[in-house]
Amino acid sequence: MLGMQRIFGSALLTAALVCATPLPVAPAAPNVAAAQANWGSCLPIVDGAEQAPGAQCAMLTVPIDYDAPGAGVARIAVVRVPATGQRLGALLVNPGGPGASAVDTVVAMGSALAGSPINTHFDLVGFDPRGVGYSQPLLRCLTDAEFDAWRREPMADYSPAGVARIEALNKQYADRCAAKTGTAVLAHVGTREAARDMDEVRKMLGDEQINYLGFSYGTRIGTEYVNRFGPRVRAMVLDGAIDPSAGPLDAILHQMAGFQSAFDDFAADCARSADCPLGTDPSQANARYRQLVDPLVTRPARTADPRGLSYADAITGTFNALYSPQLWRYLTRGLTGLARGTDPGDLLTLADEYQGRDRSGHYTNAQDAFNAIRCVDAPWPTDPAVWAGLDAEVREAAPFAAYGSHTGRAPRDICSFWPVPPTSSPAPATAAEPGQVVVVSTTGDPATPYQAGVSLARQLGGSLVTFQGTQHTAVFNGNECLDTTVLAFLIDGKTPPSGLRCG
Incomplete structure (x- = not known):
């Protein structure tokens, strides 16, 4: 995300x-009908x-x-x-x-x-944007229970059988999006439509410019x-x-390199403390992180929350914390829980926040909308060899996030199985x-x-x-x-x- x-x-x-002389007031558009605006209390x-x-x-x-x-x-x-x-x-x-x-x-x-x-x-x-938040119809792919089950899947096994299972789950996700939302809606939720909708909002506001x-x-x-x-x-x-000129795979690769850089900054900051769960040598932080999270692939960690901490949630929680140094202390506490065998629940909380899950177990549709929009905003390759090549590059660019070793294969993304064609290209x-x-x-x-x-x-x-x-x-x-x-x-x-x- x-x-x-x-x-x-x-x-x-x-x-x-701070500015002394504001620009003139933007004039109202004389031919814009603002009659649709029935403003009321929120x-x-x-x-x-x-x-x-x-x-x-x-x-x-x-x-x-x-x-x-x-x-x-x-x-x-x-x-x-x-x-x-x-x-x-x-x-x-x-x-x-x-x-x-x-x-x-x-x-x-x-x-x-x-x-x-x-x-x-x-x-x-x-x-x-259409399908998002309070707009209707709402993009939905998974129920709350299905999303919880999705997060329990490690999706880390890149053996032939493991890749086949991950791809089956990805295709099932895409099929559920089509069944719950409908292909007529999925085909028209991209950025192309969002820009046109924004101009309709401008008209509703009665302004010539925004x-x-x-x-x-x-x-x-x-x-x-x-x-x-x-x-x-x-x-x-x-x-x-x-960058609108970048293809989706290039964007993934550059983003993963960016998260590695943020992880390095986090590790260097953490290493200033003798209690850092990644140790006091930042050069060993990648390996130490893998030692802490890799066992979760086969055995989730116990938390006060009965769900426990899955491998996928540990990775998601880490990525969420890397968005801002203000979240690093929660990442440190979660990793400390893994290192000491105590409750690593802060990582689960970070993952919940990223995935849009509240304390009652209900999810927003943010992740479903995320997938639906990105999948129509660019053509996605379906050739397995392309994804295997990307996996090799990503492992080199972001070793902190790489489980195991490169096997010469990798699962295709959800978007490779999307039920409607893209509406935009880089x-x-x-x-x-x-x-x-x-x-x-x-x-x-x-x-x-x-x-x-x-x-x-x-x-x-x-x-x-x-x-x-x-x-x-x-x-x-x-x-x-x-x-x-x-x-x-x-x-x-x-x-x-x-x-x-x-x-």
């Missing part, structure tokens, strides 16, 4: 406005809506297939937190995933950024939108960028208007590596801001240099100086 923005808010944003609909008392919610009806409007409709959940001062327009936000709820994100932002320049000058707006802040996969939506609807963008910030972005886009890329971003942002900024002809750190995305996380720069761009249209580095 590409991951998503987790934290909003900083002292900077709650301070006085309280009956959105969990935690009380955090942002001013939040308003609505459902927007769009065609499932824009080329065949009579083939059915989807209903897009939209939330807005109105500007409290001189309104410059709407700031649409997408937190990534794919599969994360922008509605939930904007509700949280509305609370965290109350009184800030952002909330003063912009309506904060989020819409859940502002946009996209994190992680949200940068893919933003890139698609500015390439398709360029004149309708006032200002766009893309943080944690995806292609470079076309240049946006000068001063229209700012790309923020983090040097140690594990999920969307730094060079992807460099590449996207070059393709779009946008400004590149480099953030120095080990985390996934950085805007509005409290760095004064970065947040001041983004505020100046969004409010005043001031482009960052060339070569700016923050962090």
Whole structure:
């Protein structure tokens, strides 16, 4: 999973406005019909809506297939937190995933950024892409019980029989998606549709132009939108960028190398303590990690939770913690539990958070949406030899995550068995208007590596801001240099100086 923005808010944003002369108010579109907007309270609909008392919610009806409007409709959940001062327009936000709820994100932002320049000058707006979050129909592939069972599978045996079993499970997953959601819906849930839906949201808001802040996969939506609807963008910030020209296997390889780099940073930080479960020699951290987690393939560890810690959950929990140093202490505690034979439950909690499972055992549909969207956003190879070759490269790029040794074979991904064809293919972005886009890329971003942002900024002809750190995305996380720069761009249209580095 590409991951998503987790934290909003900083002292900077709650301070006085840093930019003296805002740009003129964005004019309303004279021929836009906003009649579909039946705004009401979010309280009956959105969990935690009380955090942002001013939040308003609505459902927007769009065609499932824009080329065949009579083939059915989807209903897009939209939330807005109105500007409290001189309104410059709407700031649409997408937190990534794919599969994360922008509605939930904007509700949280509305609370965290109350009184800030952002909330003063912009309506904060989020819409859940079709199939995601509160939108309908909802993408579903597995029941809660089926998802729990899926997570108990180690999927680590790359013998001929093991690969056959993993591929059978992957095909079963794809078949269940088709059965539960329907191929007519699955064929129209990609980024291509999300960009068109976003323009319908713009019309609903009654604005000629939008502002946009996209994190992680949200940068893919933003890139698609500015390439398709360029004149309708006032200002766009893309943080944690995806390179649209990269194929899916290249993206996997680069991402795994990014997670290895983040793991190395974690191991070096951990090694400063004599109690580090990976030891005090960072050069041995990969081997020590494997010693701790490999036994879980055949025997899960006992936890206070009766499910125990499976091998798959230990790996997932580790990846989740590597998104941000703020989560490293939980990874340390979980690995310490494995090392000492005590409860490694922190790793299970990390895995639950990543997979969208709450304490009652219910899952969001984030993972099902993640798979459904990525599988139609690019062609995926079906040749087993291609996957075997990728496995060899990934093991070299990310040895901390490599179980056993390369066997010359590897299972094909779920997307290799997907029941509908892709609707997009990798292609470079076309240049946006000068001063229209700012790309923020983090040097140690594990999920969307730094060079992807460099590449996207070059393709779009946008400004590149480099953030120095080990985390996934950085805007509005409290760095004064970065947040001041983004505020100046969004409010005043001031482009960052060339070569700016923050962090």
